[in-house]
Amino acid sequence: MKITGIELRRIAMPLRAPFRTSFGVETTRDVLLVRVVTPEAEGWGECVAMSEPRYCSEYVDGAADVLRRFLIPALPAGRADAHAVKRAFAPFKGHKMAKAALETAVLDAQLRTAGESFGGYLGAARDRVPCGVSVGIMDSIPELLDTVGGFLDEGYVRIKLKIEPGWDVAPVRAVRERFGDDLLLQVDANAAYTLADARQLAKLDAFDLLLIEQPLADDDMVQHAALAKLLKTPVCLDESIESAEDAAAAITLGAASIINIKPGRVGGYLEAKAIHDVCVAHGVPVWCGGMLETGLGRAANVALAALPGFTLPGDTSGSRRYFATDVTAPFELADGHLAVPAGPGLGVEPVADILDDVTTSTEWIEL
Amino acid sequence: MKITGIELRRIAMPLRAPFRTSFGVETTRDVLLVRVVTPEAEGWGECVAMSEPRYCSEYVDGAADVLRRFLIPALPAGRADAHAVKRAFAPFKGHKMAKAALETAVLDAQLRTAGESFGGYLGAARDRVPCGVSVGIMDSIPELLDTVGGFLDEGYVRIKLKIEPGWDVAPVRAVRERFGDDLLLQVDANAAYTLADARQLAKLDAFDLLLIEQPLADDDMVQHAALAKLLKTPVCLDESIESAEDAAAAITLGAASIINIKPGRVGGYLEAKAIHDVCVAHGVPVWCGGMLETGLGRAANVALAALPGFTLPGDTSGSRRYFATDVTAPFELADGHLAVPAGPGLGVEPVADILDDVTTSTEWIEL
Amino acid sequence: MKITGIELRRIAMPLRAPFRTSFGVETTRDVLLVRVVTPEAEGWGECVAMSEPRYCSEYVDGAADVLRRFLIPALPAGRADAHAVKRAFAPFKGHKMAKAALETAVLDAQLRTAGESFGGYLGAARDRVPCGVSVGIMDSIPELLDTVGGFLDEGYVRIKLKIEPGWDVAPVRAVRERFGDDLLLQVDANAAYTLADARQLAKLDAFDLLLIEQPLADDDMVQHAALAKLLKTPVCLDESIESAEDAAAAITLGAASIINIKPGRVGGYLEAKAIHDVCVAHGVPVWCGGMLETGLGRAANVALAALPGFTLPGDTSGSRRYFATDVTAPFELADGHLAVPAGPGLGVEPVADILDDVTTSTEWIEL
């Protein structure tokens, strides 16, 4: 498979609800799409970087720069496949989201050429996956309860509440009381706490949570291991895990008993699969996180979430969780599940008109 | 890919040197080959079971019986791929070698259909692999030195000596003294010792061995962990590791700092890849063992041994190590290495005349 | 004691209730009996393998093949006793159920010759043993409650419920609520869960269970040790324990605080006694499991269950738990107990007519 050219396409996806950032309120999700062109097929990859380096060090414009400047020039000259691409990127440190976008696009082209689906390639064991939803920090408990209720009405089978100091025990208690003990409920701290907050976090033990996600800073597994000993709620790591080595280290240290796998965060689907395999070998459950992906990124995540080790519902929400109109045929919940695409590659295609409408720039790099 | 039928073929490969067993001296290697037929391609798998259950509980006739009675009937009815086959076999306990033979044959057919090589599919990072050789227990030290010298003349880059109580320190010392400190040297105990022999095994610490393989019984990782603390020579596990879960447990316990991956022993190449990934994540080196495979089995092993975590030379010897004539074009050492087959699937074909000559029975199972 | 010949006899025991397998509903228990003939006495051994390798890797036809092909030829040539037989089998890996059947038959002949009972030989401390019963997965809770009620009416002193994902907390709660807090109640998962299910299994902590048996895969003690820390219910191992070394390892790792001893699973009564001794030394309670044995196998189990370390009631049910007619005089509960046979050897004899009725084949091997 010879890559003849690559398109970097920026799109601005209007969000159904505004998204608060440090620069103010954003009403669109700025996304970088990578399209790999070969004589046999095209492949798509979606870069999950946000517009600012707040979740991790990557951001959309930076990822585009790294792709243009280092990763695309480093692509194997001859026959490219995802494994070869991954190896070619190894000398460059970090920039996992940029790498993942390009590697995924290559893998998509490769699988479309072979007529194989992402799910088939990765070893998906199911044809649909149960879906959870992530609920942001709200201005009030009543607003939160309304929102959660709405998601449950849509069929979501698991609720994740974002928490931060000042918004933790009270919202969790309110949701548990309103929606009962059978609700699958978990919380995500996005590294907003310190080990000094262990006492406060231990108060969450009373609410039978599935897990607490990334309570402490992303670069400190030793402190997470210390915290895990102080909590009954299982500790799940997200930002801390950027590779299979990180997963192995976290398990060895007891820093995590559950891992959230986001392929973009770990450099692509090959590494995501390796992390899955490491976790399964250790009996550590995994689930698939989300980064406000469009249908292109969502398709691959849903395929990944169908692997046997994904024993917890993921943040693989339907398209309308974030977008009124998706760039692909929308992913829609049926009985709280999303169907795993079965067609070649991602199994979804961008709808040309819709894609053009949201495109803010394109850049063609001839190889 | 619809499987239309399966052939179980027994062959008797004349050995270049007689092989001692409890029943006397064997002059042939009894091998079970599995041929999967689909409309698009055929695939081959070689069962590595020996004729008696001395290495593990499996043996050739038993494997054939399990294939016929349980595994072939359990094949997915519709489109079969290696992942689906692996899942379908999961309810049956043990019988990893039988499972591996059939799963490999399916994978070979699948990859030949897709035009992809085993190496490409698994993520091989090299186009040739360095080769070690395993040297059996000899009647005398001089005979051993002659044998080792002969293998070094052939270009082998690493020597493995089989050891047992009464044949350990002396032969290792003799080989080290004759061939010098730069020789890559390791030993394989095939579970012949007990923890009570730790003092004797510690005497091997003086000889700068790469590793000691499977010193204790295969089912006791706790004792291996205890032994590892008493030795400087790194402990490598072989028979003890039948799954990625076993590898994870061994690493967690400190029972092994190196792992020998034999795809037949672990149920196939998918599990072998998973074990590789677990070991890489933990920084544990792996290498590829051998089970007197013909060229068909050897081809897949050489592809596996080209993965990046295989940082130690394997027992991937040339065909003539065991056989005057191989059923495929012979694997031949060049500068101590074997080339990784690049063609679709295994990348090798049985030579019809040769295969027929050694065939002792065939059985066709229409699906 | 010179063995002059061995009979392999297959019998089909009609089951009182149909038994569900992957091949459909079985109405008979397919059993392999081994009869050892010496000039002085005959001895019987019952192979506990099932017809498919789903509980462990052994199955009836496979066990027969291994006996015929490897174990019988390996019998000591001269005077045979159980210890010598056990040593002679050691070079063959696995096949514990086949080994146990033959070793037991030899031991029976040896004890009958000496006029000593199994109980006397093993060190039984009681003349009767309390009996529990194992209750399969039912179609409904009411059906389960009826079944349990019936067993309690028969006098069983302990109830074991088989559980699997989807049939765990609800049936346990129902039984506990219906039959009260004094009922001795335990559950058996037969390896149907993963460490990812720890949260669900922890819900069983509320029901004051004696133990949870084999929750995870049989080959992972490290994960069982991790699970044991997350549960209040004591973890008992069954399939994981195939030798005294396994028992020692499990205890060392904290993978089990109770062990189910099945002589067939561990290779015979000598090894079963050794496991008992290791557990007593560590203060770990044991109990005797069952494998749908006929009266011949049951007799030896009841003798074993009379050893002092068997401080929990076993699955040593009465004959009518499974069979309308047993091949021996039936074992019948008296006040919830079975009497330990006191006669030489097993202390029971097959009833010729009944045995002939259920026999499907016999094979005589002259030695």
Next chain:
Amino acid sequence: MKITGIELRRIAMPLRAPFRTSFGVETTRDVLLVRVVTPEAEGWGECVAMSEPRYCSEYVDGAADVLRRFLIPALPAGRADAHAVKRAFAPFKGHKMAKAALETAVLDAQLRTAGESFGGYLGAARDRVPCGVSVGIMDSIPELLDTVGGFLDEGYVRIKLKIEPGWDVAPVRAVRERFGDDLLLQVDANAAYTLADARQLAKLDAFDLLLIEQPLADDDMVQHAALAKLLKTPVCLDESIESAEDAAAAITLGAASIINIKPGRVGGYLEAKAIHDVCVAHGVPVWCGGMLETGLGRAANVALAALPGFTLPGDTSGSRRYFATDVTAPFELADGHLAVPAGPGLGVEPVADILDDVTTSTEWIEL
């Protein structure tokens, strides 16, 4: 102190010897300088990022983009000091080198305004620091010996050899043999090895090295801890330590017994001082690494290296190690030491003409 504007200046410093990169041979060091202007004083900060993200994820153009896009807009609006700047940057993940450059420039302006030196502010305990030198990988041993000899002639008191697989034991042995046992000698692997290379690295134990720096990948402390147990040579971490939390974790895990502090790598001199304090508290020696700094960056490093915990000579070489002409008055070795600048702030000034000569672009950002 109100910042009125910031200049981003790119300079191309001609190197005395060409520097090999993946893009070919570079003859200049591309440097980003940050100049902070306040009514009272100007301050300089040097960004140590390289032109490609091979040492870490940062690179010069990327750092400039992050400064322009996120860090400069995030500067505290009112009175700025280094502490406030550090806090303002905390919400942005990563980008430590970009942060360090701007924080250092602010600190320089702040200290010049206060008339206080970097050394005085940080707590320097000496007025000169002993200097080591880092020696790259050479084409041959004789060339290496010549180079080391030359540096020793210049007065360097400690030699650091860069190593990589294939260039490790031989060069170390040669240097040790030529220059004797009293030479302070250490090696730097820049993450070029894996845990699988432990055996090879252990061969360095024979040469009485001060330390081995960053043998394994930067993101795996657990594997460094495992390696440290296998080596006698103390393990020092460089790339792995990006914060005081990282240092604490490494010490807790036994992953490092010595730490190389590079202020650019850890986000600035405030964090560098904190790491020093943590290490002193734990009795862990530190030393100051280098990143081919000009005199501006070097000045601050020399001040830091004068702190009491810096008990090992740093890579604080003289200007002429890399540059024929420095942008400041050159740092020159006297008796193997560099003098700690005593004037306000950095204590050095760029020479206008020289700076202009090497400037490739400037960008003024009015605040």
